[in-house]
Amino acid sequence: ELKVEQNPLFLSMQEGKNYTIYCNYSTTSDRLYWYRQDPGKSLESLFVLLSNGAVKQEGRLMASLDTKARLSTLHITAAVHDLSATYFCAVDTRGSNYKLTFGKGTLLTVNP
C-alpha cells in the first residue's frame, strides 16, 4: 500500500524567510504532484514531477524530486503572506492504476 508522508504538518514562518516542506512516499512512483489549497477553497495544481532529478519553479516556490530517496521537496524562498495556504503532495503509480494518494497536507502560515 502506498503511503505518503509530509512534514511538517504545520509551519509558521516570517515573511522573507526560506523553508522547505518534505514529502516522502513508500513505493516507486510514476508521478508526484504538488497542490495548493486556500482556506475553504478547492485544490490548485502547482507542479507535476515526472522523473528523478526533476526541478520546477514558479515564483517563490521550487519543487524537486529524488526518486531514489522517494522524496520530494517544496522550497519556499523569501516567503510572503500570499503564500499562506495548505500544501499537499500526491503520488500515483502504475501499480495503483494511477490513483492519487495524498499526504495529509502542510498548513503554512506566513506572518508579517
Next chain:
Amino acid sequence: DADVTQTPRNRITKTGKRIMLECSQTKGHDRMYWYRQDPGLGLRLIYYSFDVKDINKGEISDGYSVSRQAQAKFSLSLESAIPNQTALYFCATSDPAGEETQYFGPGTRLLVL
C-alpha cells in the same frame, strides 16, 4: 465558466436521508474522481471512473455509490447518510493523454445531523 462544477455547494441533511452530489465537467476528460476531505486526514478517494463503463471503488467506498451518466457527469450518492459522513467532498477530472494532473471542482460541504 468553471471547468469542473459541483452541486450543491453546501448541504445540510439528517441521518438516514439519501442525498446525491453532482459533478459536471467541460474539460472533455474521460477520468473522474470523488474524494472526501476531513481535517487532518488529507483527501481520500471514494470512487473513480476511467470512462463511462468503468467504475471502481477507492479507499473508502462503504456507504457511498456512484453513477457515471455521461462522460461529463459523475454523481455521488449517500444511500443513508450518517454523521461521520460530514465532510468536504471534491470531484476531480484528469486526462490520461497528458500528465494526469487532476483538476478539482469547488467542493461540496456536507453536514449530516
